[in-house]
Amino acid sequence: MTQAAAPTANTATNTTISVSTTIPLSPTVKGNAHEHNHVEDNKELIKRVIETPGCFMHTVKGTVPHLTPDVMRLQGFGGVHVSIEQLLQDHQPAGFDKWPCTLSKFLNLQDMVLLCDLRDSSQYAKVPIKSDRHVAIKTHKGVRQLTLEEYLKVVRAYQPDIVATMADQIADPDFSSGSTGRGSVSDGESESQGSPSTGLGLKRVKRSVDRSLKWLDQILMDRQGMDALAADRAADEAKRRKKKGTVAGGHSLRDLENQAQEILKPDLATGNTVTAATSIPWTSVSVFAHVLGSHVEQERVRSAQETAKRDAVDGFIVDANPLQGSSKETLLSLLKVSLDHLPVEKPRMVYGLQTPEDVLRSIALGADLFDTTYPFHLTEDGKASLYSFGYDNNNISTSTSTNCTSGVATTNRWINLWDDEHANKFVPILEDCRCYACKGGRHTRAYINHLLKAHEMLATVLLMSHNMYQYSKFFSNVRQSIQDGTFEQYSASFVEQFGSEPERTGEIHAAQAIVEAALLKRNRLDGSNSNSLSSGRSSGDGDSSSDFEGDQGAMSKKDRAEARRKLKEQERHERKEKNRVEGLKRKEEKQQRLTNETREP
């Protein structure tokens, strides 16, 4: 169970500053509820702590990108964020009956706090259809549905320290233009059905809040060992009976469902229902609830308030990723709306606002936890961070190249190691940096520049080590400054010194583009989107075409299918046009003929 130490102060002024809290997380390391051969070795109470404001390490398929476990543990983070959808395709929920250990053990992360969510916290993947009973998730083998029942099965098998609720996230409707229009009417719906200001969009947002609350309640019930799916089964039964015609007319399907829900509605305070406990509870797992509401302020308030009423919830997650179509100011104000209605004594995690200045602003609004998407993105772009917060401003490198195109930055926040100017700089990325890459001056900028151009994987290993370490140091300095009362001052001087992060457009460095083009040519991939900065890069050693599967392969297939579809559409269009023109021509000729005939004597 998560316990938060009571915060020592909370000034309610224009800028709300949250104070560091320490969360001792002490779950018992238990085995799976089902019968299995392998039981946890260590049954002691293991206490792992994350100080807040703090950060979870973002992972792909359970590892921090580019970092082997030894290097990963040098970065100074105590928690890991794992996305279930990335692991699920390889281990179906059906196979979980044979699952022999907790996810912590499987991923060898028992010394970390493990937070599981369905989705990747670093980006919003638009997935088409959801319903009252399932969400769609994006696995590496494509989109699939996940029911609540399956979700619960996964949680029981994995037993993470913290699990995030299954929630119905919808994107900014304007942002999700390009969706394929309406889905099937009965069970699912597509996302963009008008803007929130029209009645149609608002209905969708309301439904997403309602659904997610329903699922939250069911999850909390299941955690207590109650039969969370009884209401759903009752509704299904009613539906089946109606179809067979054995229900009195006049009742709509929704009425029946609501009736079933009413009977089984849990008492919000106690979580008890009329049904007896039917399965083993998993009370050692903490539940963080997603708080939603899209762009509709009143819905954001409602979602936050309702979620907060569920006392059994241990923490909250506000996901800003689906809202990325909006301006930064809008995002932050929407975040504020949610945070203002969430209890202060429980931790609040934020996805999607990860740049240092956004983190600072979010912390000022009351956010406690983030993830390491930012250092990951920097690394993928070949960048190494130079920023620092507060205490060691004297470590700034005074490189002459200007990388910050926005804001009033006076110092560079990162360098791009693809730049030619680094090719002969035999100095570490940052003097006096104690990270794995820089320590002792062992790896120089010149070496990393060479590795990038040679497309060697060691480049991203070193960059990731450095960027992660710097991010972790940023957080520990922030915590220190909150304790010392210098947070506001240092935040202001940070923004003044480093400006704000330029928009990540997906455009890559010219030198990187050259290397990737050469590799594409050699490996005969086609249609690969240059925006896909996935970790699936092929490594070249000059005398082999080593294939490195990854998102690149899957995307080009999808792109090819898309291209084919577009081509067909275009051809059809052209045919139509041709026919139309010919039809007109024939008409004209006919007219001409008639006129000629009438003219003839």
Add this chain to the structure above:
Amino acid sequence: MKSALKWDVVAKCGTTKARAAVLTLPHGPVNAPVFMPVGTQGTLKGITPDQIEGLGCQIMLNNTYHLGLRPGQELLDTCGGAHVFQGWNRNLLTDSGGFQMVSLLKLAEITEKGVQFESPHDGSLMLLTPEHSMSLQNSIGADIMMQLDDVVSSLTTGPRVEEAMWRSIRWLDRCIKAHKKPESQNLFAIIQGGLDPALRKQCIEEMVKRDTPGYAIGGLSGGEEKDKFWRVVSQCTDLMPREKPIYCMGVGYAEDLVVCVALGVDMFDCVFPTRTARFGNALTATGTLSLRQAKFKDDFRPIEEGCDCIACKSYTRAYLYTIVTKETVGCHLISIHNTAYQLRLMRQVRESIIEDRFPQFIHKFFKDLFVEKTAYPEWAVNALKSVNVDLIQGEEQP
């Protein structure tokens, strides 16, 4: 010729031609027999220098051709050589660049002057001469350098083979003359002569006269029949000076290593372990595991029981199945494991030679790897028989 190394034989196998030794080089001692992993572009495919050291590696390869192109000679001169450039404080060996040019580039023309080829960057004509190769290798600063030799495929027949052999000798002389740092870098000669015993004999006779610090057996590992391969190796180790290290280039698979050690070879290099790792294949004493296969999805054992590399200590096959060929970490972990495997194998070979139980080790090794005697490769059986180890009839002694 001046030598910057010391070769101390610590033990000799009582049955085969194998020996255990310590090769002392400018950047530290190397236990022989030794397998040298290949860090082509100044890096061992995603593994950090720290991690390589942690595996007990004392010497690795860099590639002159690749480093000569990028980062280039000037940069290496500026920073003080490849050791400093890549943060590797132990020993390095560079080959001459000749093999890459011939194997990689379509238009390579070999003349007496050197190898003329088209630069892969801008198509301009470049000439790699013995002098230029020495100059590049001097800049790189490896502890062992290889001469520029006239490499012919082992499948070639006819007068070309002899021509290449004589030219290699002439080029060796030019290399010796052009080599500027014999006090800190050891130049190795490369014996050529294809699969012809007479040519090999002649080549050895001539090259031994040049008295280089060490010798390599070149021109093999090009797809020739294994049965011919081992005979050439064995002839060479018989005729080459035994008080110097002998290096068989481009070898190889685990069974090749064991057999060649028995035939008297001391040093090996091969890209195989790290390359196969990138395809998700893990090497073990009982065979190769292709971890991409679905059968590993529920296999909750480490890659190899008893292996102390970070992959085996941290993860199970089931988890590695999830990430191999999909995440870079998967690649790093298997590369580390495979390198650990190769280095551990050589360590075990060396120990068994020192304790004079190498033949028993050979028996056990083949049994673990191939299980049935009918599966033992014939060439290996023949080769080992020639050094008094009978894999089929003989038995492991208690």
